[in-house]
Amino acid sequence: CLTVPAMWSDKAKATMREAATMAGLIQEDDHRDRLMLISEPEAAALYCEKKCEQFNLKHNDRFMICDAGGGTVDLIVFEIDERSGRKLRECTKGHGQSCGSVFLDRRMRKLLKKKFKEYLSTIPASAFESMMDNFVELIKPQFDGVEDQFITLPASMNLASLNNPAIGLEDGMLCLTAGELKKDVFEPVIKEVINLCEEQLQKAQRLEAIFLVGGFGSSNYLFERVQEEFGSRVGLVAVPPRCELAVVRGAVYFGLNPHVVTTRIPRYWYGIDTTTTFEEGVDPPSYKIVRADGSVRCDNRFSVYIRRGQPLDIDNCVSKDFFAYYPHHTTCTLYAADTDEQPRYTTSPGVHKVANFTIPMPSLTEVMEGEKVDLTIKMYFGEVELRVEAVIRGKTYGTTCTFDSE
Template identity: 85%
Template sequence: MAAGDRAFNSNDYPVILGIDFGTTFSGCAYAFTQNEEVVDIVRWPKQNNQVYPKTPTLNFYQGNSSEMTQWGNAARIEMQRPTARNSVLLKQYKLYLDENIAKDLPPLPNGLTIVDAIADYLQKFHEHVVSELKKGFARNYGQHQFRYCLTVPAMWSDRAKSTMRDAAVKAGLIDENDHRDRLMLISEPEAAALYCEKKCEQYDLKHGDRFMICDAGGGTVDLIVFEIDDHTGRKLRESTKGHGQSCGSVFLDRRMRKLLKRLFKDYLSKIPASAFETMMDTFVDVIKPQFDGIEDQYISLPASMNLESPSNPDIGLEDGMLCLTAAKLRSDVFEPVVKEVLSLIEDQLVKAGSLQAVFLVGGFGSSNYLFERVQAEFGSRIGLIAVPPRCELAVVRGAVYFGLNPRVVTTRIPRYWYGIDTTTTFEEGIDPPSYKLIREDGSVRCDNRFSVYVRRGQPLDIDNCVSKDFFAYYPHHTTCTLYAAVTDEMPRYTTGPGVRKVANFTIPMPALTGVMEGEKVDLSIKMYFGEVELRVEAVIRGKTYGTTCTFDTD
């Protein structure tokens, strides 16, 4: 962390790249700091002139090798070749960083770790982006002049965010010795909020107005409410503790796949897997985006289905066309997922009290059916429900705006209690006897007490810094363990339910002149919680030192 000692100079980086690494698709946009015009990367390898401005998040590994040979569209094409038998097409692996889901997922194949998988993809993705930039006006700049802003789901833990940073370093976006601010993380709904706010001249939102971002992507749906603060230039403050869930549009795909398997249950032994994939492609590319809940939908069966007869009225099959009624699609595929999104919105609306607008962004956010349902449910209570232009790019464009002006979000609301482990006076009758410590001076202390640094749900300013004083014995390094809790009330003990260890911070003891071994040295530990990532520094005799942090692996 020696790099932390150097001051960061944003002028060293005239090009800002925003990267949205998504569950199903990833995108990139960039801008030059001098003119701030955001440019989308719209050309991706092996993309048959599609208009979709993002590329699939897919890695292809031949056989049981751990070396990725194709990525994005090329990985999908590779998988369809006969030679790809027993190979691995890795998809939706971003879900491994959602700790609520990860515990139920099988281990990654071919001995890969999640950092490997993300780094493999980001490396190739980044190489392509750099080559695209070189074709445009960016050819006057070297890659060492690029600064990065990477988006992460708001619901991720600190550890998941740190894993993402590790993967970006491993992928070679930045060098380990670069200043950490060269790579910034921003939460996805926050990025989307910056984009909507930029676009909201047409929506006429004013100082003090509140709007909700509902960022519905492939894997996750994230919600957060922002208030516009116009006092000193336009700034945004988070006004509810954001909230999200893994209930994005891949969950529609999973339900659709189950529905097809149910319909064709009598034929399953005969139908090749590729035929199911072809039908699923029709659902994903054609039905899902434009389904409105009213019109029946049709899928023409691939020839490889090998059915004796092209008709079967029982399942809606007629002359090689499968009819899926609107009612069936609503009840079996769309409603269960959309209902989850509606209840997330309801929950945030109750917390916020009143709202002027809701913006739906993300790939699933552009679903007609989702829009209709949100409109029907909330139209009478919220003045404006809108889908901004190119809403699937809202997050990546917002990431670039954030890179151009990282201080535009001034207040954030923590989702956890944060604290460290301390000993305090033992209270008879309250504290468990096993936590009792008797000191040499006769004082009776209670171990494992949670000493709070940050209160859950209490707004924090971006520069919020909590500083506490400690001492260490020279020349020993100090470690401090940070705990987080999601409980409603502040936890009393670090061992209590809902409290988990987040990380260990190592505070290096510098060489000090004239200090004897074993002498007490005063130090302050400063923690910054108002940024997207945790930052911990130590101040020893007026000098500030960075700390190294190891995240706890469960």
């Protein structure tokens, strides 16, 4: 089982599977379940679900995972379902943003350069990085917003005897006040995390718990700020044991029981290109098609398969009937849109081509060349990865997928 960021596209996940094959983790002819993919916040949710009993979470309770890592912060909300064993239902569309702990590092680097601007030309790069290491390893995880922090200047800086109270420099020590660390380093980033949590809470309407996981999730100050903002509205704000390992341990649980999650929320509208009755005054004249039978059709219409934000069972299958002329194969192009409203056309803003699926024609000895062959295309959108199959004459066949460039 491999974990992938929640913001990854279908193509990115397919590329990960291809890389795993090239690396020898799986073989091309292995069953697809030989390698399973799971999003990082979902894996973390499975880990926290194992801890739900100790946190007294029960049937119908909702909890949010705030997976705060180095680069991104991903959020997901699940509801506990105990009607047939302990299961999880995703109940809001997950969200993520680039506001992880590396952005604290960037702001800290900027603060140090501001403080030492008069001496930058004389400070060796290694000495500057030594101060950054001190921040990353000691100050960042332990900072509580109250205590001032101190950095011992490396001897190579040759500033040990310099006193400059204006920048907090005295006797070879740099004092960073709690106030300036909050204002210049922590608060701008943590406010983004809190805004993400607020958005998810509004969508979920209620939460019984918020779990902070990931490397950044272990930050004392992040916990205190989330507790401060949501403690009165959410019953529990907690950091589970070994929260930095929540994703990898959750991936193990998923491998052992991939059916714990029963419902997911699609991040996109999915559909295909089709034609519909042309509407004068609504559809562009350039999309008008007049067929031989006199009917007037509109080209490039977006025919919806899956609605963005609507709960979807993991085994949900959308079936569409097609036909091909033997022995020729047929293709199907899938489109997606990350828009609030349902797109009308496959050319509308926000719509992009996901992939072309080629359905190979099997050898059918009883069929003559040029004869029409009925087939059914089945698309599975509730799984972590998009899966497309074709049913021809009662047998199921895989499809060849070519993802569009991003």
